Amino acid sequence: MNLHEEQECVQKAMNNTLSGLQADPWLVRRVLVNVKGETMMGRKLSASMVIAIVLIILSITAAVAAxxxxxxxxxxxxxxxxxxxxxxxxxxxxxxxxxxxxxxxxxxxxxxxxxxxxxxxxxxxxxxxxxxxxxxxxxxxxxxxxxxxxxxxxxxxxxxxxxxxxxxxxxxxxxxxxxxxxxxxxxxxxxxxxxxxxxxxxxxxxxxxxxxxxxxxxxxxxxxxxxxxxxxxxxxxxxxxxxxxxxxxxxxxxxxxxxxxxxxxxxxNDNLIRLEGSTRTETYEAKAEFTCGQIDLQGNVTVSGEAPEEWADYWDHFEKYQETGKDMDSIMTWILIKDGEEIEAVNEEPDLRGSAWLAFERMDDLEGLSLVPLYSDTWIHMEEAIPLTVVTETAAE
Amino acid sequence: MKAVKGPDSPDERIEKMVIQYQTPLLRLCYAYLHDAELARDAVQETFIKAYRNLDKYRETASERTWLSRIAINTCKDMSRTGWFRHVDRNITPDMLPEPAKPVEPEDRELTMEIMKLPAKMREAALLCWLQGMTYNEAADALGISLQAIGNRLNRARKKLREAMERSEAYESA
Known part of the structure; x- marks a missing residue:
């Protein structure tokens, strides 16, 4: 489904479902009154806002933890x-x-x-x-x-x-x-x-x-x-x-x-377990270097080759590509998979070339982990997965 | 002698905008905020801001795009406030407004799932899919990179697909 078809599908669904939302027949008047500084016809404080104001006071009180x-x-x-x-x-x-x-x-x-x-x-x-x-x-x-x-x-x-x-x-x-x-x-x-x-x-x-x-x-x-x-x-x-x-x-x-x-x-603290992996396709190579310590599992996927340069050029000159109608299926980030389930990153910094720094919640069992590229159009490519393997375990001195 | 109509006054321009765009903006704000009253507040605020900035409006963007940009940022500002985060914003089917005409179940389902998306995905989805913005316009409106917009939309697609598949599996069970 392309963007235009997605738009049609979502617009039809949402416009039908939300067709009962009532427009305000006095909105023009309210806006004009408001911008001209008059006080009449201001919107009333809605019930949810009254509740909200009470809640902010309560939340401030509850925030004390000595x-x-x-x-x-x-x-x-x-x-x-x-x-x-x-x-x-x-x-x-x-x-x-x-x-x-x-x-x-x-x-x-x-x-x-x-x-x-x-x-x-x-x-x-x-x-x-x-x-x-x-x-x-x-x-x-x-x-x-x-x-x-x-x-x-x-x-x-x-x-x-x-x-x-x-x-x-x-x-x-x-x-x-x-x-x-x-x-x-x-x-x-x-x-x-x-x-x-x-x-x-x-x-x-x-x-x-x-x-x-x-x-x-x-x-x-x-x-x-x-x-x-x-x-x-x-x-x-x-x-x-x-x-x-x-x-x-x-x-x-x-x-x-x-x-x-x-x-x-x-x-x-050097008590880290190191994990590595790599993959190679016709257009790029990717290397993953991760560590798992006391706080999290984190590391870098570094992508190199012909394709990453094209992706970077595409995102740097997106408008130019849009004018020509040319689209680019590029790696947006990498997803960690364990036993077929995606593990959501707690922090990530992907770049335009498909490389990324990623951090995940720490885990004791580091078996069966792989990183899978997430493409902008074609989504997940399991065939390009990087299996992560434990390579060393360094004990603190 | 033929009368020549001059350019619209600010009051006339805002009146035309309200007539044309109030309803789509109300849907946008409702889908973001999950509350009809707050959505009306946000729409009113959007047109107030638009009026005050009519002189800054450049016709490089459509009026709809310009207003959508103001509206989504107004919604974001409202949702950033401390009180908003302490109000239960979970949406359930019975909370949706009674539709003006019969709605197909899959339309209702898709709407619900879009409204349940995490805020960052929801912003991107509402601007690009509901409001029909280009990636570039949405990236500009949200102050993020094109890559980030693409990323958020992809994640939104995946979540929606999974949710719709779960729903189909549930119905066929």
Whole structure:
């Protein structure tokens, strides 16, 4: 079935099934009233939103979990990465902290180094997020770095959190307001002491009820930097921003003001099982190198040959190919199969040439694993599977 | 003397858009949000944003594509909020609105399965299949690569095929 046929099929099904959804005969009027700033005929707060507002307050209250390591606390979050639980059991306590001049304290709680990755959890407290909102226009000229239409739906939301409520007010679209924010973010990658940085595979942080922030990172250690132990630094960037809303456009001025580095050392766990495999077709060769440790099963599939170059060219020049009507059946990523069942990746970074870095939940039984290419048009090609075989098991010293 | 009609005013343009696109956008938003009231809120918000940005609209994209892009991002914004994640969004057949005309069971089944897709696949599926966007337009609307759109649609196809096969097996049992 081609895209056009798929569209026809889905449109027929959904248009028939959802034909009972009632259009709003007053919608034109409501839109015009709203954009012209009148107050009559605003939509009522729907029941689901009332429930939702109650739920956000409840969820904030329920978020307190004292006395846990941060990996364990993060593992209890909604849709948490399955690797956080083994991380909570294996990570070493670091407990180093630093406080900036403006009163933000960042603490590295735990870290874990396995194979070619470092995992680190951290907490930020203090003046992490300061916001003041003023009526009118800013008191001086700013060179706005970003100007965009912003999402304005604030009339539907309220929050017990004063800062959140200020931001809601800021965005309500009912008057000119400007806002000054100062805060701190651990957005930067983790660095080696010589300034080399590690690519983030994952970087997650979330605000807590008490105003603190907690988060974790999964970072890739370059091959030439691997060592028995690593001394690294987490960077905290403090920023200063001014935002201004004038009914239609959201203007933002953003300036990094200071970086604080927090060094820490982590020792490598070498207790890894290595798995390898390869495949060769008429148009490409693929080699898989994976390791299974205490946290996950992860590794790379590296694809080379004639076809991968064509695939990369296709995705780089997609519009040109579309004009010519030429389609390309290329490898999008690889799927792990065990006993005929697909095991979903917990993290993956495929590239345009069919190569991919993949991570899966760790498993004790490593027999019967194979990686199968997933093509853009023809889907799974079992005949090109890479069987994964255990090649070595290295014990920690 | 023949009267010459000038270009539509913003009010007239938005009125025409509402008349023409309200219903398809409502279906799009409902399929994403699983809630008729929220979907109506999202559609209203979409047209408010459209009105405020009429001057930025370039006719390189169709009005439907432009509005779909605003609508799906409005739905995404709504679903990102903390409260949305704490509301049960599972969809069951009895929650669907009563159709205006008889519906074939396989149409209802396909609609349900599309609505049950994980959010990222659902976005891609709704934009490309329901709204008729090209891969390029959908990638642009969602701010992701073409490869990612293709990947998500492929995964959606696979999930739908498996679900429909399960359903057929169940019915024939």
């Amino acid at each position: 006395g846990l390591g941060l990996f364990e606390k993060l593992s209890k979050g909604e849709n948490a990465d399955v690797r956080l639980k083994p991380l909570s059991e294996n990570a070493e306590k670091i407990a180093v902290k630093a406080t900036t001049d403006s009163g933000v304290t960042v603490e590295i709680d735990e870290a874990y180094y396995e194979g070619n990755r470092v995992f680190v959890s951290f907490r930020m407290t203090g003046n992490v997020d300061f916001t003041e909102v003023y009526d009118g226009v800013p008191d001086r000229e700013y060179e706005w770095g970003e100007e965009r239409e912003d999402y304005i739906m604030a009339e539907y939301y309220t929050s017990d959190d004063e800062i959140i409520q200020q931001k809601i007010d800021m965005m309500d679209g009912k008057g000119q307001r400007w806002m000054v924010s100062r805060g701190a973010t651990p957005n930067e990658p983790v660095y080696f002491m010589d300034g080399t940085f590690m690519q983030n595979h994952q970087s997650v942080f979330q605000r807590q009820e008490d105003g603190s922030w907690i988060g974790w990172k999964e970072c890739a250690v370059p091959d030439d930097k691997a060592a028995e132990s690593l001394t690294l630094k987490l960077k905290l960037t403090e920023y200063d921003s001014v935002s201004f809303q004038d009914y239609t456009t959201f203007h933002e001025y953003f300036e990094d003001i200071k970086e604080t580095e927090i060094p820490f050392t982590v020792v490598r």
